[in-house]
Amino acid sequence: MVAVLEKSTETKLRISGAEAVVRSLLAEEVDMIFGYPGGAVMPVYDALYGFQDQLKHVLTRHEQGAIHAAQGYARATGKVGVALATSGPGATNLITGIADAMIDSTPLVCITGQVGSHLLGSDAFQETDIISISMPVTKWNIQVTKPEELPEALARAFYIAKSGRPGPVLVDITKDAQFAEIDFNYRKCEQIRSYKPIPKLNLESVKKAAELINGSQKPFVLFGQGVILGKAEQEFKTFIEKAGIPSAWTLLGLSALPTDHPLNVGMLGMHGNYGPNRLTNECDVLIAVGMRFDDRVTGDLKRYAKQAKIIHLDIDPSEINKNVKVDVPVLGDCKESLSTLTSLINTNSHPEWLQQFHEHERIEQEQVIKPEMNPQSAELTMAETIQQINKVTNGEAILVTDVGQHQMVACRYTKFQKSKSNITSGGLGTMGFCLPAALGAKLGAPEREVVAVIGDGGFQMTIQELGTIFQTQAAVKIVVLNNNFLGMVRQWQQLFFDKRYSSTELMNPDFIKIAEGYGIKGKTISERKDLASSVKEMLEYDGSYLLEVCVGKEDNVFPMVPSGASVSEVRLS
Amino acid sequence: MDQVFTISIFTENSIGLLNRITTIFTKRHLSIESLNTSESEVHGVYRFTIVVKTDEELVQKIVKQIEKQVEVIQAVYHIDEETVFQEIALYKVSTEKASENNLVERLIRDNNARILSMEQDFMIVEKTGHKEETEELLDFLRPYGILEFVRSGRVSVIKPSNELHERIINF
Numbered sequence: 059m060v061a062v063l064e065k066s067t068e069t070k071l072r073i074s075g076a077e078a079v080v081r082s083l084l085a086e087e088v089d090m091i092f093g094y095p096g097g098a099v100m101p102v103y104d105a106l107y108g109f110q111d112q113l114k115h116v117l118t119r120h121e122q123g124a125i126h127a128a129q130g131y132a133r134a135t136g137k138v139g140v141a142l143a144t145s146g147p148g149a150t151n152l153i154t155g156i157a158d159a160m161i162d163s164t165p166l167v168c169i170t171g172q173v174g175s176h177l178l179g180s181d182a183f184q185e186t187d188i189i190s191i192s193m194p195v196t197k198w199n200i201q202v203t204k205p206e207e208l209p210e211a212l213a214r215a216f217y218i219a220k221s222g223r224p225g226p227v228l229v230d231i232t233k234d235a236q237f238a239e240i241d242f243n244y245r246k247c248e249q250i251r252s253y254k255p256i257p258k259l260n261l262e263s264v265k266k267a268a269e270l271i272n273g274s275q276k277p278f279v280l281f282g283q284g285v286i287l288g289k290a291e292q293e294f295k296t297f298i299e300k301a302g303i304p305s306a307w308t309l310l311g312l313s314a315l316p317t318d319h320p321l322n323v324g325m326l327g328m329h330g331n332y333g334p335n336r337l338t339n340e341c342d343v344l345i346a347v348g349m350r351f352d353d354r355v356t357g358d359l360k361r362y363a364k365q366a367k368i369i370h371l372d373i374d375p376s377e378i379n380k381n382v383k384v385d386v387p388v389l390g391d392c393k394e395s396l397s398t399l400t401s402l403i404n405t406n407s408h409p410e411w412l413q414q415f416h417e418h419e420r421i422e423q424e425q426v427i428k429p430e431m432n433p434q435s436a437e438l439t440m441a442e443t444i445q446q447i448n449k450v451t452n453g454e455a456i457l458v459t460d461v462g463q464h465q466m467v468a469c470r471y472t473k474f475q476k477s478k479s480n481i482t483s484g485g486l487g488t489m490g491f492c493l494p495a496a497l498g499a500k501l502g503a504p505e506r507e508v509v510a511v512i513g514d515g516g517f518q519m520t521i522q523e524l525g526t527i528f529q530t531q532a533a534v535k536i537v538v539l540n541n542n543f544l545g546m547v548r549q550w551q552q553l554f555f556d557k558r559y560s561s562t563e564l565m566n567p568d569f570i571k572i573a574e575g576y577g578i579k580g581k582t583i584s585e586r587k588d589l590a591s592s593v594k595e596m597l598e599y600d601g602s603y604l605l606e607v608c609v610g611k612e613d614n615v616f617p618m619v620p621s622g623a624s625v626s627e628v629r630l631s
Numbered sequence: 632m633d634q635v636f637t638i639s640i641f642t643e644n645s646i647g648l649l650n651r652i653t654t655i656f657t658k659r660h661l662s663i664e665s666l667n668t669s670e671s672e673v674h675g676v677y678r679f680t681i682v683v684k685t686d687e688e689l690v691q692k693i694v695k696q697i698e699k700q701v702e703v704i705q706a707v708y709h710i711d712e713e714t715v716f717q718e719i720a721l722y723k724v725s726t727e728k729a730s731e732n733n734l735v736e737r738l739i740r741d742n743n744a745r746i747l748s749m750e751q752d753f754m755i756v757e758k759t760g761h762k763e764e765t766e767e768l769l770d771f772l773r774p775y776g777i778l779e780f781v782r783s784g785r786v787s788v789i790k791p792s793n794e795l796h797e798r799i800i801n802f
Contacts, residue, residue, distance in 0.1 A: 189647055190647070190650055193647065193650055193651050193654055194651075194654040194657075194658060197701065198700075198701045198702075199647075200645075201646070201647075218701055250701060251643075251704075252642070252643050252701065252702050252703060252704045253701045253702075374699065375695055375698070375699065376692070376695035376696045376698070376699050378695075379688075379691070379692070380692055380695075
């Protein structure tokens with residue numbers, strides 16, 4: 059890529075704006091993008107035709123598929139995901155994924171075609187004001203009407219998407235800017251004067267945090283995706299090991315620390331584990347690392363960790379005191395702040411405190427986990443399915459989930475050894491995320507096993523992406539946990555709406571026939587005797603595979619912190 | 632407790648930034664009392680002055696979310712006591728009754744306002760001041776027949792030191 063760049067700089071390539079887009083992507087070391095063509099972006103597609111050996115374009119079946127695939131790619135690789143779409147509906151179809159990436163801090167560059175600049179504002183065919191529409195859900199966006207502005211706009215886009223707290227950006231390019239010619243000269247962006255992506259670490263606040271930790275009897279760490287985004291998994295592990303602090307994860311922090319690490323005490327929040335929820339209200343110092351105190355994690359804020367001193371490590375100053383009042387904020391890149399903090403804390407252990415987590419775990423094992431893993435009923439459970447997957451993958455696979463009951467169960471029970479192994483729609487809760495995200499993850503990390511666990515509802519929201527899996531031959535393993543219900547909504551209806559199952563029961567098609575239509579091998583099971591062998595068959599199969607597991611129709615996910623309740627009120631049944 | 636806050640935002644000059652900033656208020660379901668934008672003392676750096684009525688905790692959160700926008704250089708908030716601020720109001724007053732005696736002219740003088748233009752059947756009065764002052768003059772003039780009234784957004788400078796200026800030129 060460097061060679062291409064140097065050559066282009068020397069010879070002052072005279073190329074179209076469209077080709078400038080492609081060459082800019084190459085200069086940013088992009089080798090794969092996801093998209094869907096259309097009128098206003100055709101010049102870029104035409105330019106892509108000449109670069110097929112350097113830049114693979116994955117044609118999805120819907121722009122929502124493209125954006126979720128780009129998200130999956132970004133989350134699995136740690137690189138910037140790129141999505142390409144046309145104007146109007148092409149652009150608006152990206153919005154759900156952009157909003158998802160915004161709330162889950164996923165670095166994306168979205169490129170949309172736009173009608174010619176002379177038509178802007180005229181309600182031209184497939185014109186939509188995507189800049190205004192995407193403004194609240196992008197970290198930054200820009201409309202380019204002059205081709206000479208393209209290289210700098212794209213350079214800024216990549217820099218902004220991946221620096222600081224990552225997020226999605228959108229570059230909207232009018233068709234005339236794609237056609238017109240420019241002297242191409244690409245320079246990567248290294249700074250923007252109004253933008254300070256990483257706050258300077260304040261040593262005084264690190265010292266205060268260290269003092270609190272050193273004086274604590276019952277410290278408790280909550281870790282989020284910031285650890286993964288900050289590439290600080292090792293620093294995090296060293297930190298908690300030195301201070302001997304029990305640590306619980308948010309949905310997006312999952313896989314930053316191996317599941318079987320002795321200090322990993324489980325998941326926080328609404329369907330998190332019993333101990334981490336209850337003991338949040340018993341710890342004396344709460345240390346939040348790269349997480350944002352989402353309401354699904356905290357429950358009722360008025361009764362959240364009031365007894366504790368709170369330390370919050372984050373890269374984004376606007377997260378400090380947003381939901382929870384913090385005693386000691388530590389702003390900065392957590393790779394740096396964690397290692398500085400580690401150097402100031404005493405080597406310690408808290409066996410009695412850790413024991414309290416173990417006691418809670420024992421209760422949860424007895425009342426929830428064992429009955430789910432070894433059910434008395436003939437119907438299969440989601441939990442035992444995940445257990446079987448664990449047995450074959452040994453924590454080495456990437457788990458991609460959708461949204462709902464299956465997501466909570468899969469995230470609770472899947473074992474992880476490696477970071478960047480859990481890909482899910484956390485903040486936005488986007489049904490339909492899983493299938494295209496799994497495709498993007500597999501294409502981005504082909505050496506890794508990618509298991510997509512989806513509910514029957516979410517599967518049908520982006521089921522057309524089976525076509526993309528077919529065309530790309532990406533060996534995604536798809537497990538549909540089918541209860542013929544929108545299970546999580548049904549669970550709420552059962553518990554909080556007097557079992558009035560309003561519009562949650564699904565009459566589903568024959569998923570296996572659909573898979574077969576796309577050339578994907580499939581199998582459906584509903585009996586326990588077939589579970590282990592079928593999971594093994596799926597994972598050993600050379601190619602993509604759909605395993606439909608028919609599970610109990612009215613099974614519920616526990617533990618559960620009811621909406622508006624305190625984390626102390628977590629229910630086991 | 633709700634009180635008036637003046638938010639001052641220093642930005643690059645980029646298309647759509649106003650929209651990006653106002654969405655942050657929309658997201659919080661917060662109404663903007665007044666808004667003004669102009670170039671600041673630093674060439675190329677623009678200054679937004681936004682007035683809101685809310686509690687300090689919320690204004691803090693909003694200012695941080697504004698400041699994190701890529702093209703925002705700095706955002707700060709102040710209460711009225713920490714700033715010097717003015718608004719300008721224009722009143723188009725019917726001269727039908729007003730010309731009967733010279734009371735109106737005295738009223739205008741007493742209120743530190745001035746007549747910008749005198750026409751056949753109306754005059755244009757200008758007053759600069761705080762909202763209560765321009766409001767008060769409006770009430771005084773109302774009996775004479777107000778044909779048009781318009782008030783600008785607040786413009787405001789910060790009282791203490793030149794710290795803010797230093798930060799803007801050294802960002």
